[in-house]
Amino acid sequence: MLQVSFSPPPGRPEEPAGSLPRGLVRRRRSRLPRLPDWAGLVERIRAGDPAGMEELYGVFSRGVRFYLYRQLGLQELEDKVHDTFLIVIQAIRRGELREPERLMGFVRTIVRRQVVAYIDAVVHDRREQAGLHCGLGVTDGRSDPEQDAIARQQTEIMETVLRSISRRDREILTRFYLQGQSQAQICAEMNLTDTQFRLLKSRAKSRFGELGRRRLRLRPLARFFRRTSAAPGD
Amino acid sequence: MLSDIGPHASEDALEGYAVGFLGEAEAESLEEHLLVCNRCQDRLVETEAFIRATRQAARNLPAELPEALPARAWRLPRLVWGPALAGVVVLLGISGWWGLRRHQDAPPVAVALEALRGDSLPAARAPSGRTLLLRVDLNGLPDSGSFELDVVSAQGRLLQRAVVPRAGTAAQTTLAKLEPGQYWVRLYDQPRRGPLREFGLRVE
Numbered sequence: 001m002l003q004v005s006f007s008p009p010p011g012r013p014e015e016p017a018g019s020l021p022r023g024l025v026r027r028r029r030s031r032l033p034r035l036p037d038w039a040g041l042v043e044r045i046r047a048g049d050p051a052g053m054e055e056l057y058g059v060f061s062r063g064v065r066f067y068l069y070r071q072l073g074l075q076e077l078e079d080k081v082h083d084t085f086l087i088v089i090q091a092i093r094r095g096e097l098r099e100p101e102r103l104m105g106f107v108r109t110i111v112r113r114q115v116v117a118y119i120d121a122v123v124h125d126r127r128e129q130a131g132l133h134c135g136l137g138v139t140d141g142r143s144d145p146e147q148d149a150i151a152r153q154q155t156e157i158m159e160t161v162l163r164s165i166s167r168r169d170r171e172i173l174t175r176f177y178l179q180g181q182s183q184a185q186i187c188a189e190m191n192l193t194d195t196q197f198r199l200l201k202s203r204a205k206s207r208f209g210e211l212g213r214r215r216l217r218l219r220p221l222a223r224f225f226r227r228t229s230a231a232p233g234d
Numbered sequence: 235m236l237s238d239i240g241p242h243a244s245e246d247a248l249e250g251y252a253v254g255f256l257g258e259a260e261a262e263s264l265e266e267h268l269l270v271c272n273r274c275q276d277r278l279v280e281t282e283a284f285i286r287a288t289r290q291a292a293r294n295l296p297a298e299l300p301e302a303l304p305a306r307a308w309r310l311p312r313l314v315w316g317p318a319l320a321g322v323v324v325l326l327g328i329s330g331w332w333g334l335r336r337h338q339d340a341p342p343v344a345v346a347l348e349a350l351r352g353d354s355l356p357a358a359r360a361p362s363g364r365t366l367l368l369r370v371d372l373n374g375l376p377d378s379g380s381f382e383l384d385v386v387s388a389q390g391r392l393l394q395r396a397v398v399p400r401a402g403t404a405a406q407t408t409l410a411k412l413e414p415g416q417y418w419v420r421l422y423d424q425p426r427r428g429p430l431r432e433f434g435l436r437v438e
Contacts, residue, residue, distance in 0.1 A: 035270060063269030071374065104266040111269075112374055116430060123420065123429040126390065151290070154283055158291035170292075177288040179344045180369045180404070182255060198246075205284055 035059060042100035045092045053089055060107055061085075067108075071115045084114050157211045161204055169200055176201070243267060243274045248281045254348075254371045254404030261373060261403050289346065342367040342408055347419055347433040357416075357434030366409040370421060373403045375430050381405060382422040385435075388415060397424070412437045 036055055044052025061081065068080050087110050091097065097106050162170050172190060175181040187197055243251075243264050250256035251264050268274055342365040345358050360366050370383065378400065385394040393412070398405035417435040422428070 060269055062272055063275065066268065066275045067265070104269055105262075108262070108266050108269055115374065116428075119431055120428045123432055126418075151286065154287035155290040155294065158284075158287035159294060162288075162291050162295055170295075173288060174292040177253070177285055178292040178346075179367075180253065180346060180406070201249075202245075204288070208284055208287065 038103040039100040042092055042097060042103060045089060046095070048093070053085075056089070057085060060088075064107070064111055067111050068115065072118055080114065080118065084111055087114070153215070154208075154212070157208055157215065160211060161207045164207070165204070169204075172197070172200055173204055242271065243277070245277075245281070248274070248278050249285070251373065251403070252278065252282050252285055254369070254373060254402065256373075256403050258377045258403065265374070341365075344369065345435070347371060347435070357436050359436045359438060360412070362414045362437045363411050365411060368407050368409050368419070370398065370405045370407075370419070370431075370433070371403070372400060372405055372421075375421070376423060378423050380424055381430070382424055382426055383407060384420045384422070385409060385412075386418050386420065388417065390418075393417070414438055 036059065041052055041055055041059075045056060064084050065077065065081050068084070069077055072080065088107055091106075091110065097103065162173065165173075168190070172186055172192070175186050175190075176183065183194070183197055186192065187194060247256065247260065247264055251261055256264065264274075268278065343361055344367045345360045346369045347358050348371045368383075370381075372381070375381075380397055380399045383396045383398050383405075384392055386392050394409055396407045396409075398407045414437050417437060419433045419435050420429050421431040421433075423430055
């Protein structure tokens with residue numbers, strides 16, 4: 001079996017992207033990230049070049065952390081990210097990635113498997129300990145006061161938005177976002193065109209953002225509405 | 235030479251992914267893009283914040299916001315107390331019966347079980363004594379036509395089981411009324427090999 005010693009390079013942003021949101025964030029200029037040539041990168045990893053592993057980490061660490069955080073929460077996040085990279089590197093070295101240009105799909109598959117395996121393990125643990133009324137959870141049920149406050153703020157803003165629009169518009173948003181009805185169904189039943197539907201959603205989002213920014217100016221809640229980390233891939 | 239990761243995700247795609255309406259192939263492509271695109275990660279987070287806020291706000295607001303009624307000046311006719319009292323009793327009886335019937339016939343309550351972890355909504359909440367229309371997020375799960383869904387009590391006792399067909403990146407099923415308490419909703423593949431996902435559900 002291949003032994004891979006892997007440690008994240010220093011100086012990389014470690015904050016999970018999933019913790020960024022803080023609700024409303026300022027729109028930034030769109031630019032696609034500059035990514036390395038996958039074939040060259042895979043070749044360097046296969047050859048055991050530490051710079052290749054570092055580059056792999058640099059490209060995927062935030063995305064892997066983002067995915068794991070969304071699915072599993074913060075608990076042992078760094079360990080899970082580390083395990084994922086180990087598995088990716090070992091698999092590449094064993095030659096399991098036959099088409100280097102499919103590297104993104106390959107990493108995604110491994111991350112998904114990691115999520116499924118973790119959930120499986122937790123469910124198994126809970127089943128074993130059911131008699132003890134153990135409160136283990138896959139869901140990260142921690143109640144973070146700051147996040148609760150942000151969520152409350154955002155809900156209040158959205159209540160203001162919903163109160164300010166017509167009953168019909170409110171019904172459309174409720175059907176789509178709360179009741180999970182499809183756009184096609186809503187448009188058919190409420191006699192709407194796709195453009196009208198999109199426009200309504202777009203207006204609601206824009207009003208949500210506008211009210212959020214207004215609150216930001218009126219109250220010292222800057223941290224709730226600001227982007228909290230740099231985005232090197234932008 | 236640089237690798238091509240395709241264009242940034244559209245607003246519709248991000249929203250479809252967040253609410254579970256995106257097809258499997260599109261979701262796969264988007265997830266790959268998200269792995270390397272910080273900007274789209276941030277946009278997805280924003281989109282989810284908007285959706286969560288909208289859902290919670292829609293739950294908080296009454297279905298029909300009160301509207302001001304026009305003032306009307308009208309005069310009661312002179313009451314004859316016996317028949318009036320009888321009328322009141324009949325009305326109370328009818329309204330009680332109607333209220334009970336409305337409660338029994340109440341439409342199912344929509345509950346979204348989302349694969350969003352570690353954020354501000356740790357577990358889905360639902361009212362007790364009501365049929366629940368459960369919408370389960372299948373984002374990130376294997377491309378299978380249907381799944382098995384178990385509802386277990388906090389002690390792990392199986393209470394309900396259903397086979398739920400995939401509809402895009404979500405699945406929908408109806409649950410019978412539940413007593414107040416903590417429950418776990420588990421999703422399995424078919425044929426059943428192991429649990430794919432588990433959601434917390436608090437009934438209050």
